[in-house]
Amino acid sequence: xxxxxxxxxxxxxxxxxxxxxxxxxxxxxxxxxxxxxxxxxxxxxxxxxxxxxxxxxxxxxxxxxxxxxxxxxxxxxxxxxxxxxxxxxxxxxxxxxxxxxxxxxxxxxxxxxxxxxxxxxxxxxxxxxxxxxxxxxxxxxxxxxxxx
Amino acid sequence: xxxxxxxxxxxxxxxxxxxxxxxxxxxxxxxxxxxxxxxxxxxxxxxxxxxxxxxxxxxxxxxxxxxxxxxxxxxxxxxxxxxxxxxxxxxxxxxxxxxxxxxxxxxxxxxxxxxxxxxxxxxxxxxxxxxxxxxxxxxxxxxxxxxxxxxxxxxxxxxxxxxxxxxxxxxxxxxxxxxxxxxxxxxxxxxxxxxxxxxxxxxxxxxxxxxxxxxxxxxxxxxxxxxxxxxxxxxxxxxxxxxxxxxxxxxxxxxxxxxxxxxxxxxxxxxxxxxxxxxxxxxxxxxxxxxxxxxxxxxxxxxxxxxxxxxxxxxxxxxxxxxxxxxxxxxxxxxxxxxxxxxxxxxxxxxxxxxxxxxxxxxxxxxxxxxxxxxxxxxxxxxxxxxxxxxxxxxxxxxxxxxxxxxxxxxxxxxxxxxxxxxxxxxxxxxxxxxxxxxxxxxxxxxxxxxxxxxxxxxxxxxxxxxxxxxxxxxxxxxxxxxxxxxxxxxxxxxxxxxxxxxxxxxxxxxxxxxxxxxxxxxxxxxxxxxxxxxxxxxxxxxxxxxxxxxxxxxxxxxxxxxxxxxxxxxxxxxxxxxxxxxxxxxxxxxxxxxxxxxxxxxxxxxxxxxxxxxxxxxxxxxxxxxxxxxxxxxxxxxxxxxxxxxxxxxxxxxxxxxxxxxxxxxxxxxxxxxxxxxxxxxxxxxxx
Numbered sequence: 001x002x003x004x005x006x007x008x009x010x011x012x013x014x015x016x017x018x019x020x021x022x023x024x025x026x027x028x029x030x031x032x033x034x035x036x037x038x039x040x041x042x043x044x045x046x047x048x049x050x051x052x053x054x055x056x057x058x059x060x061x062x063x064x065x066x067x068x069x070x071x072x073x074x075x076x077x078x079x080x081x082x083x084x085x086x087x088x089x090x091x092x093x094x095x096x097x098x099x100x101x102x103x104x105x106x107x108x109x110x111x112x113x114x115x116x117x118x119x120x121x122x123x124x125x126x127x128x129x130x131x132x133x134x135x136x137x138x139x140x141x142x143x144x145x146x147x148x
Numbered sequence: 149x150x151x152x153x154x155x156x157x158x159x160x161x162x163x164x165x166x167x168x169x170x171x172x173x174x175x176x177x178x179x180x181x182x183x184x185x186x187x188x189x190x191x192x193x194x195x196x197x198x199x200x201x202x203x204x205x206x207x208x209x210x211x212x213x214x215x216x217x218x219x220x221x222x223x224x225x226x227x228x229x230x231x232x233x234x235x236x237x238x239x240x241x242x243x244x245x246x247x248x249x250x251x252x253x254x255x256x257x258x259x260x261x262x263x264x265x266x267x268x269x270x271x272x273x274x275x276x277x278x279x280x281x282x283x284x285x286x287x288x289x290x291x292x293x294x295x296x297x298x299x300x301x302x303x304x305x306x307x308x309x310x311x312x313x314x315x316x317x318x319x320x321x322x323x324x325x326x327x328x329x330x331x332x333x334x335x336x337x338x339x340x341x342x343x344x345x346x347x348x349x350x351x352x353x354x355x356x357x358x359x360x361x362x363x364x365x366x367x368x369x370x371x372x373x374x375x376x377x378x379x380x381x382x383x384x385x386x387x388x389x390x391x392x393x394x395x396x397x398x399x400x401x402x403x404x405x406x407x408x409x410x411x412x413x414x415x416x417x418x419x420x421x422x423x424x425x426x427x428x429x430x431x432x433x434x435x436x437x438x439x440x441x442x443x444x445x446x447x448x449x450x451x452x453x454x455x456x457x458x459x460x461x462x463x464x465x466x467x468x469x470x471x472x473x474x475x476x477x478x479x480x481x482x483x484x485x486x487x488x489x490x491x492x493x494x495x496x497x498x499x500x501x502x503x504x505x506x507x508x509x510x511x512x513x514x515x516x517x518x519x520x521x522x523x524x525x526x527x528x529x530x531x532x533x534x535x536x537x538x539x540x541x542x543x544x545x546x547x548x549x550x551x552x553x554x555x556x557x558x559x560x561x562x563x564x565x566x567x568x569x570x571x572x573x574x575x576x577x578x579x580x581x582x583x584x585x586x587x588x589x590x591x592x593x594x595x596x597x598x599x600x601x602x603x604x605x606x607x608x609x610x611x612x613x614x615x616x617x618x619x620x621x622x623x624x625x626x627x628x629x630x631x632x633x634x635x636x637x638x639x640x641x642x643x644x645x646x647x648x649x650x651x652x653x654x655x656x657x658x659x660x661x662x663x664x665x666x667x668x669x670x671x672x673x674x675x676x677x678x679x680x681x682x683x684x685x686x687x688x689x690x691x692x693x694x695x696x697x698x699x700x701x702x703x704x705x706x707x708x709x710x711x712x713x714x715x716x717x718x719x720x721x722x723x724x725x726x727x728x729x730x731x732x733x734x735x736x737x738x739x740x741x742x743x744x745x746x747x748x749x750x751x752x753x754x755x756x757x758x759x760x761x762x763x764x765x766x767x768x769x770x771x772x773x774x775x776x777x778x779x780x781x782x783x784x785x786x787x788x789x790x791x792x793x794x795x796x797x798x799x800x801x802x803x804x805x806x807x808x809x810x811x812x813x814x815x816x817x818x819x820x821x822x823x824x825x826x827x828x829x830x831x832x833x834x835x836x837x
Contacts, residue, residue, distance in 0.1 A: 004617040005503065011613065028609030030561065031616040032551040033623065128620040132609070135556055 006102075007031075007145060010057050011132055013097030014143050017090045018136050022072045029133030029140070037120035038131060038144060041065075043083050044118060045091025048109040049098075055124060055147035057098075059090045065139035080115070088113045094143075124148065162358060169351045176344035183337040186250070190330035193248040196241055197323040200258075203238040204315040207265070208308040210234055211272070215301040221288045224279055224297075232273050235266070245322075254325050258318045261311055268307040271300035386495035389482070392442055394418040394435060397490065407475065407497060409464070425462040434477075441479055441491050448481060455479065459498060474502040524583050525633060528657075533633060535650040536582055539686065540626055543575045544619065551616060561607035568598045568615070574798050577693040581658030590625055594618040651677050651689050655696045659721060662700040670704045670719040672696060676726050684826065687802050688725070688734055694795040695736040695822050696721055703740030703820050713817055715739065731808075731827040742816040745771035752780060772812050776800035799824075 011028055018026035044060035066083045075082060091111035098108055121144055123129045129146035214227040242262060246255050279294030290298060379401075380387065386404035389397035396413045405411050408421060418438060422431045433456045440446055452458075457477035464473070476498045482490040525533060550567045554560070576591035597615045601607055652674040659672045680688055704710075704719030711717065721738045749763040752774045758766070766774075774780055776796045799822075803810045808826035813819075 003503070003507075004614045007613055007617055011610075027556070028613075030551050030553065030555040030564065030609055030612050033548050033616065033620055035545070035548065128624065130616060130620070131552075132613075133554070 006053070006147070007130060007132075009098055009101045010094055010143060010145050013094035014059060014090065014132075014134055016097060017093040018069075018134075021089070021093075022069045022136065024072065024137065026134050026136040028143075029135055031130055031132040034121075034123050034129035034131050034144070034146075037122050038129075038142070039120045040114065040118045041141065042115060043087040044114040045087040045089075045094075046112045046114060047091050047095045047098075048112075049106050049147060050109075051107040052102075053106060053147040056144075057091075057094060057147070058121065058144040059087065059094060059134075059141065060144065061087060061090075061134075061141035062139065065136065065141055068137060068139060084113045084115060087115075121146070162354065166351065166354055166358075169347055169354065173344060173347040173351060176340050176347060180337060180340045180344060183333050183340060187330055187333040187337060189248050189250075190326055190333055193245055194323060194326045194330055196245040196248060197319060197326055200238065200241055200245065201316065201319045201323065203234065203241075204308065204312050204319070206234055207231070207238070207269075208305065208312055211269075211301055211305045211308060214272070215298065215305060218279060218290065218294060218298045218301065221280055221290075228272070228275065231269075235269055235273055238262070239266070249322075249326065251325070251329075254322055258315070258322055261315050261318060264307065264311065265304075265315075268300075268304040272297065272304055275300070384496070386493075388413060388493050389490040390418055390438060390493055391490060394438060396421065403497075404495065407473075407495060422462075425464065426460060430456070430460070438479065438491060441481055442488050444487055446481070451479070459502065473497060473499045520586060522632060524585065525629070525636070528582050528584070529650075529653055530633075532582055532650045532653050532657075536578055536584065536654075537626065537630055537633070539578060539689075540575055540587070542686075543571050544623055544626070547571050547619060551612065551619070555609070558606045558608070561601075561609070561612065564612075565598055565602055569595065570798050570801060572598065573795060574690045574694070577658070577690070577697055577795065577798075578654060580661065581654045581693055581697070583657055583661050584629075586625065587622075587629070590618070590622045594622060651680070651685070651692060654689070655692055655723060658693060658697055659700050662697060663704075666701065666706070668700070668704050668706050668719065669717050670700055670721060673720060673722040675722070675724045677723075679727060680725050680732075684732065684806070687806055688824075688826075691734065691799045691802050691824060692723055692736065694799050696723065698795055699736065699738035699740060699820065703738040703742075705741050709741075728825070731825060734824040734826070735821060737819060737821040739819050742818050742820050743772055743775065743812070743814040744816050748772060748774050748780075752777070755780065772814065775812075776810070 015026045015028065018024060040058075040060040041062040043063065043066055044058050046056055046058045048056050063083065066086050067078050070078055070082060070086060073086075088111045091113070095108045095111060098106060121129075124146045128148070129144060132143040132145070134141040134143055210227065210231045214224055214231060216222075217224045217227055239262070242255075242259065246252070246259070249255055275293070275297050277293030277297070278291055279297050280288050281291040281294075282288050376399075380399070381402045383401050384403050386401055386407050388400040388404060391397065394417050396416045396418070398414045400413045404413060408425070413421070419431055419435060422434065426434075437451075437454070437456055441448075441451060455477070457475075460475045460477060461472045462475055474497070476496045478494045478496075480492045480494075481488050482492050547568055550564050550571070553564070555564065572591055572595045576588050576595060579585075579587040579591060594615065597618055601611050601615075604611060652672075655674060656672045659670055662668070663670045699721045704721065705713070705715075707717035710719065719738060719740055721736065724733075724735045726733050726735075745768045749758070749766060749771045752758045752771075753760050753763050757774065757777055757780060763771075776799070780796070800810060803824050803826070806826045808824055811823040811825070813821045813823070
């Protein structure tokens, strides 16, 4: 079972990125438990967690949202590489936040970026998977926390 | 003497040696200066004495020359002037020499001889007359003065000749003496300079050694400081020193910055450090405790046992960090010769430990609950259990579906609450009825979270994180029950539970449990349930559970009260289902206290559902209808059985969803009867479920 405190750490890591980098705070939507495979957006940043908990944390966002984020960050290059870097950076911030708050409790892998036609995430056997919608301006992304 | 004491005295010894050497060097320098002055004077005296040595012969020559001039009657004025000049020069040089020479005895014989010279020369030097007389008869001849002058010259010449050798010898001796004296002074000066140079070298060596030693000590001190800094930077504990005024010292560990989110600790008061993190009363207690540590008689080990900050819950002033943290403060007195110097304070963030302890406690509670659950399961009819698990599964899926529906605004989030409360309450009722306390407790906790959201000024997704976390916990728990039930083969081989078959035992179990909890005696009588269509089973079961619980908690009186009302000790709740011409009718009736409309109105006013004016204008029918309003309950406090005011709301909504209607008949002190009418071919029963 994942504790509320742990969930909050991952959520804060995500919203902090928007507040600091994109200079506009993000809010979270209504969180729920994933019961069926979840389709990912075009770009996803994924970190693997081991130690006291095992599983993955994934931030997935549509291309349009990333493009607006890049604009707010005064970027002029909206290419594939830049979007990959951006989504990787969000995952990196989540990872850093988790490292800061959990210390040695968790071991967190470097972020991995998925893009394009990625298969949906399946609910992990033995782990409850949380989906937390992330709203920023008129766009929505998702944070998926699947740990056991 | 110990090594440490010897080491401590070393600087004093070095200072004494240095002072002695400096004094020696100073003495050498002063003596050297004096010797050099003396040497310079001796050399000047030697030069003066050397110059004087030529004068005796020169004076003889000049006296002889003047005498010869007088003899040949030549002009003598110039020669006399030259003699006077030489005599004056000699006299002046001799006086100068006497002034330079530090040994008056040395010049005594020279001065003695010179006084003789001067006496012999005095008539010559004082001569002012005309030495010649001119006449035509006897040409130029000596005048009387001239003859006197001539005689004086002859006397002086003879005196000079007689003393010339002695005068030379005396002057040579004086010169020799002076040279020997100068030479001796030069030798002493050289020795002195050598000694001075040696002393200077020793001093320089000592200074260099001191500098090296100091540099070595400074390097060691710097290394020690760096190591201390490294330790303070690395440790995960916060360390600082407090003085008697509760002020933090100039050294602290970096972990403190992370704990308190600031860097300006030097001179900061302990009160200011804690301000904003803990209530003012806690700060006051903490300061009193720290004051106690300064007392000489304070027993530190005993003090530890009363440390009010041993596990302090702190809330960050940062609104983004809502989660409380737990800090463990530990205090140690640092004492010196004068008593307590400081109080060393260590702070450890024990949030993870507290969380772990809670997890362990929860785990223990979970194990206890699981055991209890196991016992409950063995008491529960397998068919009912299987039916409940299916119902719970479906109910929680619905709860998750409510959560999944998109929400951004406060209104969106608030709109979810009623649905969540209804579903959770219905499940809780059923779990309680089956005596599945572990499930009921978890549902109650989840319901409490949802209920807590209602009073918040604004709602956001953050408020729903605890709800989804609790939902996850509940889902996992139910999965555990299903697995245990499967292992015990409680449900595996059971025939699929018919929903209608399961209703009566659930109601009876619920009534029995509530009776036990509330010290009541009651009996449930069920009739006609086998006629309930499967399509209505779930919805009507929810209604029945709520109505029977409502009757058991609020309707049936305790035996003592019943006796005063001429009733039997055992209350009766009867539930009947029957077909009617146009549909179905479900009746739940109890022979309890009935509903008092005035009491209902008063409770509604107290709970803010209606105003006093509305209550006053309300008739009995409208007053009784209030019991179906969400949030209405006559129970004083929230419990598993009642209190949230959700149960009757569930009934009303379910009946409405079925397209039915509900009627209430009551007589205070006598009975209450709920009659639910559901039309045949009403709305989709599944949707109502």
